Each structure stands twice: as structure tokens, then as C-alpha cells.
Amino acid sequence: MTTPTRHLRIHQYAGLQPGPRLLVTAAVHGNEVHGTHAMAGLMQKLDSGELVLERGTLTFVPIVNPLANQLNRREGDRNLNRNLRPPVIAHDYEDRIARVLCPLIAQHDGILDLHSFQGNGPAFAMVGPRNNTGELEPFTQEATESALAAALGVSRIVEGWLSTYALGLQRRQLRDHDGSRRTSLIIDPHYGVGTTEYMRSTGGWAITLECGQHLDPNGPEVARLAILRTLVFLGMVTADAVEPHRPAQPPEVLQLYEVIDREDMGDQFAREWASFDAIASGQTIGTRASGEAVLAPSEGRIVFPNVKSQPGTEWFYLARPSDRLLPHNGA
Known part of the structure; x- marks a missing residue:
């Protein structure tokens, strides 16, 4: 039996000039590894000096959920990308990850979270809400997320995650439930909160990039280009580090x-x-x-x-x- 990893592998690069603090994550769901492969290649380039971090702090977490990754499935004990918050009492493996991950997220200005999906379809980006002062997801970084999403090279951008999820939660709470921990989690009002929502709750900006289907051979390249374009957008590497995204028309939203x-x-x-x-x-x-x-x-x-x-x-x-x-x- 495989012993689950009891640590997170975190790689950090500090530019010699002050600048943004960017967190890049992958394998939040263990079988979604396009970003994991992309980070491995970029770390080789950073280590060799072929790619130079000019300013700011770049943090890579190539495998956020090691247990799920070892098992080659979406979850370890539960879905890490729902109900993400530092637990008072750690009930499962994902709670223990959250104890480390949430403070790490809060130390950064923004996050690029790299995922993939089960069905077929093209890569797309997900952004947060419009600027607002409401109770559900107050936010002030709409302009940054919109501009960065448009620069990533995808043809489609999706918004409205947490507000839509909240509607589904309301319906779940009306059903009969068996009292299990799994059920208590999926009806918790916090259950729609994952990495990007947690980042926004700290005042930062966040982009989820769905790099394609889980086994799409082009997925790692989609992730690689997105990381580089984000670094260029933030002024952390020189503009010649990657071919800029010059779309014939704006992405569909x-x-x-x-x-x-x-x-x-x-x-x-x-x-x-x-x-x-x-x-x-x-x-x-x-x-x-x-x-x-x-x-x-x-x-x-x-x-x-x-x-x-x-x-x-x-x-x-x-x-x-x-x-x-x-x-x-x-x-």
C-alpha cells in the first residue's frame, strides 16, 4: 500500500527587484496534471538561467494534493477545491493540506490555478465576480482578472462560479440528509470556495485555467504558455519570454x-x-x-x-x- 505524502513540495523564485507575488498551482485535483508537467519544464529553464525572473516572487506548487495524485484520481479523502479554509480540527487529508495551503495563498497577490476536465472540449479560463461590496464574494480586482484572462490565449472565458454554486447549495440544504461528513460538507454554505475564491477573500486576484481534457496531449503546452503570459503580463519576466497572445477577435465570455x-x-x-x-x-x-x-x-x-x-x-x-x-x- 502506498504511503500518502505528508508534505507539500513548494518551489519559490525571488527576483532581485521588488514586484508582484504570484502563486501557480496544479493537481489540486490529483489527476489534473497538465500544469504539473508545465511547471517542471519551466523550473528547468529558471534553474539553468534560460528564463530569468526579473522582479517579484514566483511560487510553484506542482502537486497541491499529493494523496489524490498518488492515487491518480480527483480526490484523496474529499474534494480539496471545495470548502477550502484553515480547519479548526483536521478531519481528513485535505484539511491538513488546507492548513498549509491557505496561509500560502494569503502570502501572494494572485494565483493562477491550472486544471483540466473530464469531458471533451477546448481550454478556457474562469474569472471571479464583477467588482462588488456584497456578502457572497466582495471584490475589487475585476479589471486585473479581465485583462489577464484575455492575455492567456484561450478563446473562452467563464464567470459566475460562486453565485451559481450558491443556488445549488440552497437546493441541497432542502433535501433529506444522512448526517455523514460527506453530506455535511456538500451542504455547507462554504462548500463552493476553492483556491481562487479563497485568494479573492484575502484581497487578491485569481484565474482558473482549464487546460483541456485530462489526457489532452496539448494540455501541458496550454499551461506553459499561460504561466509565461501571466509572468509577462505582471512584468516579472521580459516580454520576449513568450510569443504574446494576439487574438483575431476577443474571447467569448x-x-x-x-x-x-x-x-x-x-x-x-x-x-x-x-x-x-x-x-x-x-x-x-x-x-x-x-x-x-x-x-x-x-x-x-x-x-x-x-x-x-x-x-x-x-x-x-x-x-x-x-x-x-x-x-x-x-x-
């Missing part, structure tokens, strides 16, 4: 507005969906174990369809066009 949970393992999709497949109003997306059809409430896109989701957790999300304005050219 979508707003998440609904999340639908799987209720039973007998719930089945009507077809093999990929993220951002178009859906028409009233179209059948799937069928419940009871035979009830799950219909699209309006025209839009399906996001994160997950045939492996467990009952009581997210089955898929719905998105529609956003009116968010982005810069017309990248960094």
Missing part, C-alpha cells in the same frame, strides 16, 4: 447561471456532451433514474458535464452569453 446535481447513479445524459456544446430551450439534457426528463430551461451552453459525478454533487452547469467587457488585445 459566458456567464454560469445554473448547476444541476446528480440525484441517483441511474441519472443518465441523453448524449455524450462536451463542455460548451450548444443547447436549445426545452432540449432534453438527460433523464433521471425515475424516467423524468431533465430539460434545458433556456438556450445556452452546457459546461462541465460529468458522467462520473456522484449523487448529491454537480452533474452539469448551464451558461449563457455575458455582457462582461474585456480588453481587445492580450499582453
Whole structure:
């Protein structure tokens, strides 16, 4: 039996001039390793002097969840990227990671969190809310996130995660529950908070980059270019470190507005969906174990369809066009 790693491997580079403090993370979900591979290559270049950090502090955490990574699955004991906060009492492996990860996040100005996804589909970035002073996710860094997301080289940007997740949580809290720790976690109002949401709660900015499907051979290159473009955007490396992103047209921006949970393992999709497949109003997306059809409430896109989701957790999300304005050219 494999002994779970009891430490986090953290690599830090300090430029000789003051500047931003950037945290880059990967394998928050253990089988999402495009960013892990990209960081390994960039660390070789930094160590050899081929890439020079001119200013600021760059921190790499190539494997945030070592247990899940060793098991080659999404989670160790639970989903690290939900309900992320320093625990008063550590109940599981992910709680012990959070004790180290949360203070590390708070020491930085921003985070680029590198992920991948189960279904097919192109790479995309996720950003936080608009500037606001509300209770759910107060925020002041909309301009930074919008400009950086536009510079990363993806053709699609998605917003609205936490507000959409909160709607799903409200429905979960109305159901009957078995009193288990798993159930108590998925109905906790904090359950939508992961790495990026925690960073925003400390006053920083955050980008999630979904680098493609888990086994997409181009995923590490998507991650590598994103890291370099972020460093250039922040002025931490020289502009010639990477070819800038010069899109023919601005990225498409979508707003998440609904999340639908799987209720039973007998719930089945009507077809093999990929993220951002178009859906028409009233179209059948799937069928419940009871035979009830799950219909699209309006025209839009399906996001994160997950045939492996467990009952009581997210089955898929719905998105529609956003009116968010982005810069017309990248960094």
C-alpha cells in the first residue's frame, strides 16, 4: 500500500527587484496534471538561467494534493477545491493540506490555478465576480482578472462560479440528509470556495485555467504558455519570454447561471456532451433514474458535464452569453 505524502513540495523564485507575488498551482485535483508537467519544464529553464525572473516572487506548487495524485484520481479523502479554509480540527487529508495551503495563498497577490476536465472540449479560463461590496464574494480586482484572462490565449472565458454554486447549495440544504461528513460538507454554505475564491477573500486576484481534457496531449503546452503570459503580463519576466497572445477577435465570455446535481447513479445524459456544446430551450439534457426528463430551461451552453459525478454533487452547469467587457488585445 502506498504511503500518502505528508508534505507539500513548494518551489519559490525571488527576483532581485521588488514586484508582484504570484502563486501557480496544479493537481489540486490529483489527476489534473497538465500544469504539473508545465511547471517542471519551466523550473528547468529558471534553474539553468534560460528564463530569468526579473522582479517579484514566483511560487510553484506542482502537486497541491499529493494523496489524490498518488492515487491518480480527483480526490484523496474529499474534494480539496471545495470548502477550502484553515480547519479548526483536521478531519481528513485535505484539511491538513488546507492548513498549509491557505496561509500560502494569503502570502501572494494572485494565483493562477491550472486544471483540466473530464469531458471533451477546448481550454478556457474562469474569472471571479464583477467588482462588488456584497456578502457572497466582495471584490475589487475585476479589471486585473479581465485583462489577464484575455492575455492567456484561450478563446473562452467563464464567470459566475460562486453565485451559481450558491443556488445549488440552497437546493441541497432542502433535501433529506444522512448526517455523514460527506453530506455535511456538500451542504455547507462554504462548500463552493476553492483556491481562487479563497485568494479573492484575502484581497487578491485569481484565474482558473482549464487546460483541456485530462489526457489532452496539448494540455501541458496550454499551461506553459499561460504561466509565461501571466509572468509577462505582471512584468516579472521580459516580454520576449513568450510569443504574446494576439487574438483575431476577443474571447467569448459566458456567464454560469445554473448547476444541476446528480440525484441517483441511474441519472443518465441523453448524449455524450462536451463542455460548451450548444443547447436549445426545452432540449432534453438527460433523464433521471425515475424516467423524468431533465430539460434545458433556456438556450445556452452546457459546461462541465460529468458522467462520473456522484449523487448529491454537480452533474452539469448551464451558461449563457455575458455582457462582461474585456480588453481587445492580450499582453
